[in-house]
Amino acid sequence: MAPSQAGHVPTLDNLIKSFNDLPLEASMDSLIFLLKRRQIKGDDCAKATAHFLRHVVAKSKWTSVNHLIEQVRSYGTRLAQAAPLEPVIGNVVRRVLGLIRDEAAEDRNADDVASETASDIQDIQSLAPGAPPPQPLQRATTASPVRPTLGSITSGLLVSNSMFNLLSVAEPLGSPLTGASTPMSSALHASVHALRSEVMDGIEEILDEINQADDQIAGFADIQIHPGDYVLAYQPTKTVERFLIKAASKRRFTLLLAGLQVPDPSAEPPYAALRKRLAAAGVQTINLASNGLMAYIPRVNKVIFGAKAVYQNGGLLVDSGCCVAAQAAHEYLKPVIALCPVYKFTPEDPSNEVVRGELGDPSSYVSYANGPAVDLLDIENTVTDYIPPELVDVYLTNLGPQTRHHLASILADHYKTEDIAFSLQFDEDS
Incomplete structure (x- = not known):
């Protein structure tokens, strides 16, 4: 259910703080x-998804890993369906x-180590005082069996007694090694509470990675920008x-800012803070x-832009217009550098909707006050572009x-095979 007052929709920071007080x-x-x-949008989707899944692990009732x-x-899946054009949501879920x-x-x-430890303890118990000695192996030879000397038996019991005493000191009071064996595997088995804590700590590490990726x-x-570069x-x-x-x-170096929209005369010029710091x-x-x-591309040394997502084939989801700059740089043999944190690498192939681009509000190009133009024209304002990997x-x-x-190795290091094959985009009937 949506908030009752749309005018008081919480921001991302307020929403994250409210997770502690609201039901799941x-x-x-x-x-x-x-x-x-x-x-x-964008990076905030990854942060919000990680914070929410952390609360799912903390608040939901579950009794097993499955x-x-x-x-x-x-x-x-519900989050991914709410914003199907934000692949970072699916990346964080995976x-x-x-x-x-x-x-x-x-x-x-x-658990395997604990079971091996328990079997070793049982072997030591068989050598404890009062336990029947192990039967010697019968050799299929004509020679008479060699009987162990008293010295060897005594030395063996001394070693067994020393190990037995050492383990009995480490064993908690009330759980002697004599009699029935202690269930060591169940004592070392990680409880649901311990697993919950470990998973929550791991999600915190993912959040740290998201917050530190830009730095x-x-x-x-x-390394990428040299003195005197354009x-x-x-x-x-x-x-x-x-x-x-x-x-x-x-x-x-010299920076060329491209793709600037014509601002409102009363508004602040775009990227004013960036230009001031530079x-x-x-x-x-x-x-x-x-x-x-196109007039400046021959003079440019490299083209840089940020990516919203990196797909399995190496294609990029970027802001509208970046594809034109990438194609121009490719024609003039200028290197194209895409800045993309690892959490934006998605193990999916781009869909037709991604290739066509996301459509936005066209009113910034044609005003609805221009009645004849609106009636005669079909205007589409794409806000995202798809850049093929060869660019x-x-x-x-x-x-x-x-x-x-190297993209395949990065995907293999950060996603499990079971989750790569799992699609977060279900149909309504599934």
Whole structure:
């Protein structure tokens, strides 16, 4: 159920704080409401999904690993359906599913070690005083069997007694090693409470990765940008802005800002804060209109833009207009660098909707006050573009620069095979 007052829709920070007080279903409804209204977009979708799944693990009632996986799948599917054009939601859900599988596998390995320890203790118990000695093996030889000497028997009992005493000291009071064997495997078996805590700590690590990804990508700025470069940035995202500011602290280059929309005369010019910080660092900034992009491409050394998602084939989901800049750079053999954190790598292939692009509000181009034009024209305003993989040269991630041939290994390291094959986009009947 959506919030009762649409004018008082909570922001992302307020929504995350409200997770502690709201029931699980109420938190889900509030988050879905914000996703459908596109009040949460981009990186905020990844943060909101991770925070909500952490509360699913903490608040939901589950008694087994499979039960928890089914609940995370169910809630993750509902979130993905609320914002089907935000692939990062599915990426975070798959990361959490893989985390649960890893923690469950570690618990099973601990159980195996515990069962081996219990069998070793039973072997030691057989050597304790009062236990019948093991029967010697009969050899199929004509020679008479060799009887052990008294010294060897005594030394063996001394070793057994020393190990027995050591283990009896480590054993809790009231659980002697004599008599029935102690159920060590059940004592070492991870309870639901322990698994819940481990999974929640793992989700916190995913959140730390999301929050630190931009700073880690910016750490490679001085390697990618050289002194005297002409860098073209098309509609720079927050990740690109931080990257350029970090590069300006060590390099002197010229930045060409492209894809700028004509602002309202009363509004602040676009990217004013970015230009001010770059100018303070000694970086010259040139503003380009979309129709003047091709004239500057021969002079540009590299093209940089941020990616909303990186698909399995290496294609990118980007802001509208970036594909034109990438095609122009490809024609002039200029390197194209896409800034994309690892959590934006999705193990899916792009759909037809992604290739066609997301449609937005066309009123910024044609006003409804122009009645004849609105009646005669069919105007589509695409807000996203799809860039095919052959137009991208470098994928700059928080793990360092990558090429298209290394994407498969990154996907294999961060997603489980069971979750890659699992589609988060179900039909209504499923």
